[in-house]
Amino acid sequence: MFREETPISRLVLxxxxxxxxxxAQVTRAAYAEAFQQVTGEPLVYLASTAGRTDSEIFYEFLARNDVDAESGAAQIADFLHALGEAFARRRDQLPARGRAMPGAPEALAAVAALDGTVQTVVTGTIMPNAVAKLAAFGLDGYLDLSIxxxxxxHYPKxxxxxxxxxxxxxAHGSAFPESATVYITDSARDVEAALIGHATPIGVASGSTTESQLRSAGARYVLEDLTDQQALLHMIRGATRLPQAG
Structure with missing residues (x-):
């Protein structure tokens, strides 16, 4: 997937x-099963998941549903384990009850063809569930998920x-400068995280966040969706300054 003769220096997240x-339908069902298994209480009230990790979402669920946290670290570990099992039982539902976002396969393929570029994910989803979500739609092959x-x-984004x-x-034996790192996301919280983590955010108004909200959070580059791959590549090139050879 990567060209050995080209120095790798751009990181697309x-x-x-x-x-x-x-x-979302499959994920909500897995959340509900895992929450009730760990707390003994039904998950009646959901919480916003955009830009949050699964650990953060669990504590939001506790607060929204008036469930007292017991032993924090042990309880969150139990929840994440139960969440992985609940999601695994629903993997076969993903193609029927979910979808790849418009233009996503083509966008990943276009970025994979960029010289000197590695792409991977930064997600609040636990690793086995993240891999399952991508694999269900054939998207995992474009990404270096090992990094x-x-x-x-259990860290913020x-x-x-x-x-x-x-x-x-x-992993790749090459420096990935902050100035050559971008984070592509639909979430305003993720845009803020990108700025804190010294990556250039590229917003995609494909979720519930509007273009104006993404820009207000700090995104200079915003796409309506991923169907215009040339616009995406133009933004990635504009947002990254690659080290000069020599």
């Missing part, structure tokens, strides 16, 4: 939910961006 795929940032790591940059450098 992708959010998953409502940026690359929409599997990605996932909700399994700004930190996941920085950790992913370091893992990319170690």
């Amino acid at each position: 992708w959010n998953i939910d409502l940026t690359l795929v929409d599997v 990605g940032g996932f909700g399994s790591e 700004a930190s996941l961006i920085q950790f992913t940059r370091m893992r990319a450098a170690e």
Whole structure:
């Protein structure tokens, strides 16, 4: 997938939910099963998931449903384990009840063809569920998921961006400067995380966040969706300054 003769120096990070795929129905069902299994209480009131990790979402669920947290670290570990199992039981539902976002496969293929570029994900979803979401629509082959940032790591997304940059450098033997890192997302919270994590955000108004909200959060580059691959590549090139040879 990567050209050995081309020095790798550009890092393209992708959010998953409502940026690359929409599997909200399956995800909500898995959340509800895992929450009730761990707390003994039904998940009646949902919370906003955009830009949040699965750990953060669990605590939001506790607060919204007036469920007292018991032993924090143990409880969140139990929830994430139960969430992985609940989602795995529903993997066969993903193609029927979910979809790849418009233009997502073509956008990933176009970015994969850029010289000197590695692409992966930074997502609040735990790793097994993230891989399942992408694999269900044949999107995983375009991404180096071994270096990605996932909700399994219990860090905010700004930190996941920085950790992913370091893992990319170690894995590919090439520096990935902050100025050559972009984060593509539909979430205003992710745009803010990108700025904190020293990556240039590219907003995609494909979820519930509007273009004006993405720009207000700090996104200079915003797409309506991923169907215009040339516009996407133009934004990626404009947002990244690659190190000069020599």
